[in-house]
Amino acid sequence: MAEDLNWAVGGEAGDGIDSTGKIFAQALARAGRHVFTSKDFASRIRGGYTAYKIRTSVEEVQSVVDRLDILVALTQRTIDENLDELHDGSAIIYDGERSWEAEIPDEMTAVDVPLKSLAEDAGGAIMRNIVALGAACEITGFDVEYLDEALEKRFGGKGSQIVENNKEAARLGQEYVAENYDLEHLGYSVETTDNDYVLLNGNEAIGMGAIAAGCRFYAGYPITPATSIMEYLTGRIEDYGGHVVQAEDELSAINMALGGARAGARAMTATSGAGIDLMTETFGLVATSETPLVIADVQRSGPSTGMPTKQEQGDLNMALYGGHGEVPRFVITPTSITECFWKTVEAFNLAEKYQTPVFLVSDLAMSVTEQTFPPEAFDMDDVEIDRGKLVDDDEVDEWLDAQGHFRAHAVTDDGVSPRAIPGTVDGAHMSTGLEHDELGRRTEDQDERVQQVDKRYRKVETAQEEENWDYREFGDEDADNLIISWGSNEGALVEALDYLKEDGIDVRVISVPYIFPRPDLSEEIEAADDVIVVECNATGQFADLIEHDVLTRVKRINKYTGVRFKADELAEQITEQLSAEVPA
Amino acid sequence: MSAFNAIGEEREIDRDEYTPGVEPQPTWCPGCGDFGVLKSLKQALPEAGKTPEEVLTVTGIGCSGKLNSYLDTYGFHTIHGRSLPVARAAKLANPELEVIAAGGDGDGYGIGGNHFIHTARENHDITYIVFNNEIFGLTKGQTSPTSPKGHKSKTQPSGSAKTPLRPLSTSLNAGASYIARTAAVNPNQAKEIIKEAIEHDGFAHVDFLTQCPTWNKDARQYVPYVDVQESDDYDFDVNDRAEAAEMMRETEDVLNEGTVLTGRYYVEDDRPSYSQEKHAVGEMPDQPLAERYFDDDAEWERSYDLLERHT
Ligand SMILES: Cc1ncc(C[n+]2csc(CCOP(=O)(O)OP(=O)(O)O)c2C)c(N)n1
Ligand code: SF4
Ligand SMILES: [Mg+2]
Numbered sequence: 001m002a003e004d005l006n007w008a009v010g011g012e013a014g015d016g017i018d019s020t021g022k023i024f025a026q027a028l029a030r031a032g033r034h035v036f037t038s039k040d041f042a043s044r045i046r047g048g049y050t051a052y053k054i055r056t057s058v059e060e061v062q063s064v065v066d067r068l069d070i071l072v073a074l075t076q077r078t079i080d081e082n083l084d085e086l087h088d089g090s091a092i093i094y095d096g097e098r099s100w101e102a103e104i105p106d107e108m109t110a111v112d113v114p115l116k117s118l119a120e121d122a123g124g125a126i127m128r129n130i131v132a133l134g135a136a137c138e139i140t141g142f143d144v145e146y147l148d149e150a151l152e153k154r155f156g157g158k159g160s161q162i163v164e165n166n167k168e169a170a171r172l173g174q175e176y177v178a179e180n181y182d183l184e185h186l187g188y189s190v191e192t193t194d195n196d197y198v199l200l201n202g203n204e205a206i207g208m209g210a211i212a213a214g215c216r217f218y219a220g221y222p223i224t225p226a227t228s229i230m231e232y233l234t235g236r237i238e239d240y241g242g243h244v245v246q247a248e249d250e251l252s253a254i255n256m257a258l259g260g261a262r263a264g265a266r267a268m269t270a271t272s273g274a275g276i277d278l279m280t281e282t283f284g285l286v287a288t289s290e291t292p293l294v295i296a297d298v299q300r301s302g303p304s305t306g307m308p309t310k311q312e313q314g315d316l317n318m319a320l321y322g323g324h325g326e327v328p329r330f331v332i333t334p335t336s337i338t339e340c341f342w343k344t345v346e347a348f349n350l351a352e353k354y355q356t357p358v359f360l361v362s363d364l365a366m367s368v369t370e371q372t373f374p375p376e377a378f379d380m381d382d383v384e385i386d387r388g389k390l391v392d393d394d395e396v397d398e399w400l401d402a403q404g405h406f407r408a409h410a411v412t413d414d415g416v417s418p419r420a421i422p423g424t425v426d427g428a429h430m431s432t433g434l435e436h437d438e439l440g441r442r443t444e445d446q447d448e449r450v451q452q453v454d455k456r457y458r459k460v461e462t463a464q465e466e467e468n469w470d471y472r473e474f475g476d477e478d479a480d481n482l483i484i485s486w487g488s489n490e491g492a493l494v495e496a497l498d499y500l501k502e503d504g505i506d507v508r509v510i511s512v513p514y515i516f517p518r519p520d521l522s523e524e525i526e527a528a529d530d531v532i533v534v535e536c537n538a539t540g541q542f543a544d545l546i547e548h549d550v551l552t553r554v555k556r557i558n559k560y561t562g563v564r565f566k567a568d569e570l571a572e573q574i575t576e577q578l579s580a581e582v583p584a
Numbered sequence: 585m586s587a588f589n590a591i592g593e594e595r596e597i598d599r600d601e602y603t604p605g606v607e608p609q610p611t612w613c614p615g616c617g618d619f620g621v622l623k624s625l626k627q628a629l630p631e632a633g634k635t636p637e638e639v640l641t642v643t644g645i646g647c648s649g650k651l652n653s654y655l656d657t658y659g660f661h662t663i664h665g666r667s668l669p670v671a672r673a674a675k676l677a678n679p680e681l682e683v684i685a686a687g688g689d690g691d692g693y694g695i696g697g698n699h700f701i702h703t704a705r706e707n708h709d710i711t712y713i714v715f716n717n718e719i720f721g722l723t724k725g726q727t728s729p730t731s732p733k734g735h736k737s738k739t740q741p742s743g744s745a746k747t748p749l750r751p752l753s754t755s756l757n758a759g760a761s762y763i764a765r766t767a768a769v770n771p772n773q774a775k776e777i778i779k780e781a782i783e784h785d786g787f788a789h790v791d792f793l794t795q796c797p798t799w800n801k802d803a804r805q806y807v808p809y810v811d812v813q814e815s816d817d818y819d820f821d822v823n824d825r826a827e828a829a830e831m832m833r834e835t836e837d838v839l840n841e842g843t844v845l846t847g848r849y850y851v852e853d854d855r856p857s858y859s860q861e862k863h864a865v866g867e868m869p870d871q872p873l874a875e876r877y878f879d880d881d882a883e884w885e886r887s888y889d890l891l892e893r894h895t
Contacts, residue, residue: 029895196895197895198891198894198895199894199895200894204894208890208891211887211890212887212890216677216873216874217673217676217677217873219669219673234867236890238866238867238868238869239889240887241869241871241873242869242873243676243862243867243868243869243873244867245673245676247669247702248698248699248701248702249698251665251666251669251698251699252666252668252669252698252699252702253669255662255666255669255670255673256669256670256672256673257673258669258670258673259642259660259669259670259671259672259673259674259676259677260673260674260676260677260873260874262640262660262670262674263640263673263674263675263677263678263681263873263874264677264678264874264875265677265678265873265874267673267677281663282663282666284663285662285663289660375891375895378891380887380888380891383887393589403605403606404605405605405606421874422637422638422639422640422658422674422678422681423588423589423590423591423637423638423658423678423680423681424588424589424590424637425589425590425637426637427590427637427658428636428637428656428657428658428659429658429659430652430653430659430660430661431659431660431661432659432660432661433661433662433663434661439606440659441606441607441653442653
């Protein structure tokens with residue numbers, strides 16, 4: 001199991017918690033360490049509590065655990081909120097000169113640092129969090145110099161004096177702890193390596209994937225936690241010849257993305273929660289007009305406004321079935337941050353090859369988590385673009401009927417028709433959400449109707465045969481215990497394997513990134529004694545699908561507290577479920 | 585790929601090129617005002633030098649939404665109320681296309697009203713024709729946002745309680761830069777106005793009075809009509825926002841009393857479009873978004889820059 005250190009900074013919204021955490025995460029990544037971050041928002045008590053948590057190790061880390069070693073607490077509430085995770089060996093950095101009296105359990109180590117005064121010494125009280133970072137460096141034996149580059153990155157735009165002041169603040173914090181405390185007995189140390197890592201979150205990976213895949217038009221309407229995709233693209237996509245539009249609502253956003261796609265740009269939109277409800281209106285039009293479109297849903301806790309800053313995987317049924325009538329579509333659910341990148345690229349290719357809507361379903365947990373990866377994990381040379389049956393002026397001729405009309409919805413063996421974008425000579429045609437014939441003329445003719453429905457579903461069949469819909473696999477392939485999951489639970493499950501192994505339990509983990517079409521798991525389920533489906537929702541939407549597919553009951557682990565699975569917690573629940581009865 | 589060769593073609597354009605071989609005869613009811621819109625477009629587009637294949641016509645749902653089935657261009661028929669987002673995005677993706685959006689009064693002023701306001705506000709360089717028959721035609725005569733107060737229908741048997749929406753004033757307040765009203769019964773003016781709207785740089789909104797003899801029988805046929813530019817009774821400056829506003833208000837007031845005023849109401853020539861504004865600040869590339877595409881030997885190196893920022 002990874003030798004890990006769990007660190008957090010917490011305070012009130014507006015205390016600069018996020019940027020402080022990110023500076024530390026960047027410094028650790030620069031030092032060749034892996035990091036996996038998570039964010040806490042107000043929960044048990046009302047108000048503006050927020051925390052940025054980092055799990056770091058020289059080995060890969062891909063989950064949070066229920067343990068906090070070092071906490072920078074800017075408020076008492078930060079301590080209270082984390083009592084469950086703090087332990088006897090935890091060190092809590094706080095500012096004893098501040099007005100609040102810190103109540104820290106006796107068995108923990110209280111590290112009182114005059115954050116504000118030291119920050120003032122360095123040039124301004126605003127740098128108190130940086131003083132705390134310096135203090136944390138001393139406790140962990142992490143060279144304060146590693147903070148320097150991260151500080152330059154964060155404050156470089158504000159001038160060299162500000163950067164220097166921040167560096168000084170960090171050093172004052174570090175020196176203060178060195179002079180006033182002897183904390184070696186806590187045993188914290190932070191090993192460094194020569195490895196180079198990139199640090200990014202799931203939404204950045206989706207945005208980067210979109211640009212790499214040649215997306216040139218993004219339309220969206222802000223909603224947590226999807227907004228950061230839009231913010232990532234804004235200011236970047238322009239360098240690659242693209243543009244981002246903020247629409248007046250999600251109805252407009254998806255229709256704008258559709259309009260951009262009709263005109264020939266690779267286009268996408270992204271949303272969450274109530275936004276996907278509004279967009280549902282347009283799913284059918286995208287499908288029947290056979291327009292390539294990528295629709296990302298970064299799931300958050302619902303229904304209605306639900307818990308906007310909380311994790312949930314509750315939109316699976318919506319992605320599969322949303323919209324009236326029968327809407328052919330692909331549903332892809334990236335299982336990790338790197339996969340957010342690769343599946344986005346894949347989504348654009350599938351959308352254009354099969355001229356269908358592609359749902360890219362990620363979730364809040366991945367969107368806010370920053371994780372380190374070797375840069376090779378995002379090898380741009382491996383990005384391929386396939387624009388499918390897009391035809392130009394020359395190729396159009398092959399697709400004209402006897403009267404010279406372009407057959408935009410030509411009935412073909414593979415179901416895929418040619419696509420001519422406006423401006424193409426001889427390609428003019430009609431396209432509509434009404435049922436239509438090959439030329440795009442509306443029709444209610446029974447034969448034509450059946451032909452077009454079949455043709456659209458034949459695209460799905462073709463894709464099912466020609467594309468890869470495999471699952472990802474971890475653990476012991478021959479184990480009798482099979483755990484199945486979709487989306488972001490993969491990391492926690494992979495780490496749970498270590499805990500289970502310690503207890504002598506072997507499991508096979510199947511992590512499914514494709515919900516429709518999806519891999520056939522009959523054999524795998526048949527071969528296992530115990531099958532448990534893990535997901536972050538109350539009703540077990542994926543478990544229902546699996547049961548339907550293989551006609552056997554499965555065990556379920558569901559979490560809908562609004563917090564993602566943690567590796568240690570998951571291991572415990574799996575152990576429990578293994579001895580439970582299969583539901584009748 | 586050479587996908588855009590139809591754009592900017594210089595040649596004689598025959599009006600008949602706009603009549604599709606597949607559906608030459610519209611299925612609108614005899615006497616329907618919608619024919620007037622189709623006819624004016626078939627005349628105006630060639631006069632504006634546009635070939636069918638550089639035109640994208642985006643429609644909503646309603647009798648009016650059938651327009652592009654009878655007009656041979658690249659046609660896209662959206663869902664109810666959503667023609668404007670599709671149309672303006674297509675224009676952003678390829679500014680060299682001539683983009684025309686069209687739909688009914690219910691489609692554009694009701695269910696799609698929010699898009700109307702925002703498209704006008706952003707001054708997208710497209711033409712928007714609203715077939716205003718003051719009712720829902722396709723669904724058989726229900727009350728629409730422009731139905732006069734007191735207008736009776738199956739859904740409002742005691743007469744509409746609502747004051748009708750003011751299409752021209754709403755458009756002006758929202759920010760359209762070309763606003764006109766014409767009527768199917770006045771084909772010459774209609775053609776001229778549609779042509780001006782197409783040639784206008786910015787959001788051109790034409791409220792097109794289209795009589796519905798089937799479901800709005802007691803309503804006017806929009807005759808006699810008055811052209812406010814031709815009539816000596818009216819004198820205002822179409823470039824002056826305040827004068828335009830007053831003229832619009834009067835036009836909207838008297839319509840329900842049976843006086844049909846038409847013409848150009850507001851023209852603002854120098855207001856930049858959304859696209860121009862974005863271009864000026866470096867957020868809209870020079871090359872059309874739809875055109876700048878990877879060829880087979882794509883230059884992937886540049887994408888590594890993206891990764892650089894995460895180290
Ligand atoms: C979301 C939705 N709601 C309702 C309808 C039914 N519907 C179709 S057309 C229409 C109104 C059409 O009125 P208008 O926009 O004025 O067009 P017209 O037929 O008068 O040209 C309605 C309510 C629909 N197609 N979609
Ligand atoms: S119902 Fe009215 S609007 Fe529709 S086609 Fe007939 S006359 Fe025209
Ligand atoms: Mg109408």
